[in-house]
Amino acid sequence: MTRFTETADHLSWGRTLRLQHRVARPVFRQDVPATLAEGLSTLPTLLATGLRRSYGDSILNPAGGIVDMAGVDRMIAFDPETRILKADAGLSFDALLKAMVPRGLFPPVSPGTRFVTLGGAVANDVHGKNHHGAGTIGRWIRRLGLLRSDGVEHELTPGDPDGLFAATIGGLGLTGIITWVEIELMPISGALMDVETIPFDDLDGFFRLSAESEASHDYTVAWIDCLATGDKTGRGIFSRARHATGGELSAGKGGGPTFPVELPSIALNRFSIRAFNAIYDWNGRRTAGRAMQHYQPFFYPLDAIGQWNRMYGHPGMYQYQSVVPPAAARDATAAMLAAIAAAGEGSFLAVIKTFGDRPSPGLLSFPRLGTTLALDFPNRGGSTMALLARLDAIVREAGGRLYPAKDGRMPRDMFRAGYPDWERFAAHVDPRFSSLFWTRVGS
Amino acid sequence: MTTIAPAAGRRLRLVVLGGTSGIAEATARLYAAEGAEILLVGRQEDRLAAIAADLKVRGAARAEVAIADLAAPGDAAVALAGFAGTLGGIDHILVAYGILGDQAEAARDPAAAERILAVNFTSASAWCLAAANLLEAQGQGSLVVLGSVAGDRGRRQNFVYGAAKAGLAALVEGIAHRFAAKGPRAVLVKPGPTITPMTEGMQRKGFTWAKPEDVAAVVRRAADKGGPVVYAPWFWRYIMLIIRFLPAPIFNRLDI
Numbered sequence: 001m002t003r004f005t006e007t008a009d010h011l012s013w014g015r016t017l018r019l020q021h022r023v024a025r026p027v028f029r030q031d032v033p034a035t036l037a038e039g040l041s042t043l044p045t046l047l048a049t050g051l052r053r054s055y056g057d058s059i060l061n062p063a064g065g066i067v068d069m070a071g072v073d074r075m076i077a078f079d080p081e082t083r084i085l086k087a088d089a090g091l092s093f094d095a096l097l098k099a100m101v102p103r104g105l106f107p108p109v110s111p112g113t114r115f116v117t118l119g120g121a122v123a124n125d126v127h128g129k130n131h132h133g134a135g136t137i138g139r140w141i142r143r144l145g146l147l148r149s150d151g152v153e154h155e156l157t158p159g160d161p162d163g164l165f166a167a168t169i170g171g172l173g174l175t176g177i178i179t180w181v182e183i184e185l186m187p188i189s190g191a192l193m194d195v196e197t198i199p200f201d202d203l204d205g206f207f208r209l210s211a212e213s214e215a216s217h218d219y220t221v222a223w224i225d226c227l228a229t230g231d232k233t234g235r236g237i238f239s240r241a242r243h244a245t246g247g248e249l250s251a252g253k254g255g256g257p258t259f260p261v262e263l264p265s266i267a268l269n270r271f272s273i274r275a276f277n278a279i280y281d282w283n284g285r286r287t288a289g290r291a292m293q294h295y296q297p298f299f300y301p302l303d304a305i306g307q308w309n310r311m312y313g314h315p316g317m318y319q320y321q322s323v324v325p326p327a328a329a330r331d332a333t334a335a336m337l338a339a340i341a342a343a344g345e346g347s348f349l350a351v352i353k354t355f356g357d358r359p360s361p362g363l364l365s366f367p368r369l370g371t372t373l374a375l376d377f378p379n380r381g382g383s384t385m386a387l388l389a390r391l392d393a394i395v396r397e398a399g400g401r402l403y404p405a406k407d408g409r410m411p412r413d414m415f416r417a418g419y420p421d422w423e424r425f426a427a428h429v430d431p432r433f434s435s436l437f438w439t440r441v442g443s
Numbered sequence: 444m445t446t447i448a449p450a451a452g453r454r455l456r457l458v459v460l461g462g463t464s465g466i467a468e469a470t471a472r473l474y475a476a477e478g479a480e481i482l483l484v485g486r487q488e489d490r491l492a493a494i495a496a497d498l499k500v501r502g503a504a505r506a507e508v509a510i511a512d513l514a515a516p517g518d519a520a521v522a523l524a525g526f527a528g529t530l531g532g533i534d535h536i537l538v539a540y541g542i543l544g545d546q547a548e549a550a551r552d553p554a555a556a557e558r559i560l561a562v563n564f565t566s567a568s569a570w571c572l573a574a575a576n577l578l579e580a581q582g583q584g585s586l587v588v589l590g591s592v593a594g595d596r597g598r599r600q601n602f603v604y605g606a607a608k609a610g611l612a613a614l615v616e617g618i619a620h621r622f623a624a625k626g627p628r629a630v631l632v633k634p635g636p637t638i639t640p641m642t643e644g645m646q647r648k649g650f651t652w653a654k655p656e657d658v659a660a661v662v663r664r665a666a667d668k669g670g671p672v673v674y675a676p677w678f679w680r681y682i683m684l685i686i687r688f689l690p691a692p693i694f695n696r697l698d699i
Contacts, residue, residue, distance in 0.1 A: 005644050027640050028490050074497035098476065099501045
């Protein structure tokens, strides 16, 4: 039997909220229905979570219970002919990569960390640096199991007529517990990436590089120095890559060192962040050019340091990831950078990428055609909130929206304006599933 | 670097007694990544089957399941010979099953105490002795047994469990002594508190709680090299060294 126990350790990646949770940790897929039944017998609502890389409150449910699915992490079957892997929802990308890279297979879409579960990837319809070609991960899901509060486990496919599949892809776990997933993997012939690093001096440089690289390269992304001012405004480092052909199919090393403690929150200040960005820029320009790189540092640079979020200290951090349509992209991005520079609230790592036109399959999927900018800010309370509100105004004006997986504070009307399908989605939400995010924006 | 290409020479054949144990499964995943042939023994057929399917995708050349009540070994030698038959031989044997039991209940009810001792010591000893004979007869192979730091000094919190693991420790050390300079190995691995289903519901705060993967790495290494007693993670050797040598007047005042 899997019990629900009280814990103060159920935090999201941003660590801004520290709330007591009742958490159950099933280990086998067979145990999940009993866990669900037990939870619902005493708790008003449940929410399944994975490796908790979501930044905000979409994985918190203090008023109900949490079913931590990270222990339900087995591969069920793999068919080399169709390249379809069937696995428990708690399987991590890390484990998937270790098993599949030596076979010459790779996830068709990789988020920025390999410490996410398949279920979490589906529930947030994650994207990667290859969005312009591959779209979101939801496009590669062939079937999935969804356990609803009535105890019925549904088998959903992309053609599903009543829309429950479309609601579950990107559905933030609100339609039930994703129990297993079938995903189509992508062939690769080597574990190395052929990476080209190109500095740019302004936003026009970024958009030019992006446009010219999308046809030639599978993966594109850029870092932008959000504290640069004057004639350095909009400078950054563009990176474009493809899977190299040939070479060894090695899955790479395990984890690196772990950030042992929370830093004092004073450690990340405008000076240290400015210095970091200047060094990053200098290093990017110094090493510009073409090089071969193992897939791990290319796709998952931050995974090299476990629990890097502790760098932001006890108050935690906010991520702010927006997407704005192409017509407004140039001006909205410039306006956001100007607002950040004016506020002096630097972002440690600002990442910018253009999304392609591949439709996202989920009713609540974040990616759409346009430009996405991801920023993180140390939580300094009122001044941080004021800056984020200014960014909100720019994104709304541009007709854009924010990424729920990264959010811990978007206003309800901004969510509803950004996700016009939200009411169709709400009709599929399981009445016994909820999250703090959903109570904030959806109900 | 992890590669699935079979190691030079033939594949390792591993028998796991207690295949659904959290540490055993994490260890079996390491063997699977090496392309080993694995037999999982236990009672819960559907769970063992789920683990075996996973091990195959992770790279195991074979992953089989045998259903047995390990706490009631009957003739352990015959059973073990049967497992060897399934795999065509045995290289490594991992004895991983056990129950934590309830100390308070064991203090009240002799049958509960008896059960903790019977599962963790009596039956495990039968399997270890049979395994020792099998490995000695073939002149090679490793017996790796999961003990516990709880066996190093009796504490009011869990001393029946601790006593069983202490007895098992002496037994495995004896087998290691018997094997000295003969070829096979016997190792007792003593994990500290580990985040597995066995400890679900406990307050698991602080650095002393290990992940099963961390303990598994120690278990896997212990099968190939090192002394007859290995702590997992390593720092438990020093913590337990101090705890063992604490004078009783001090020890008795500690709530540990």
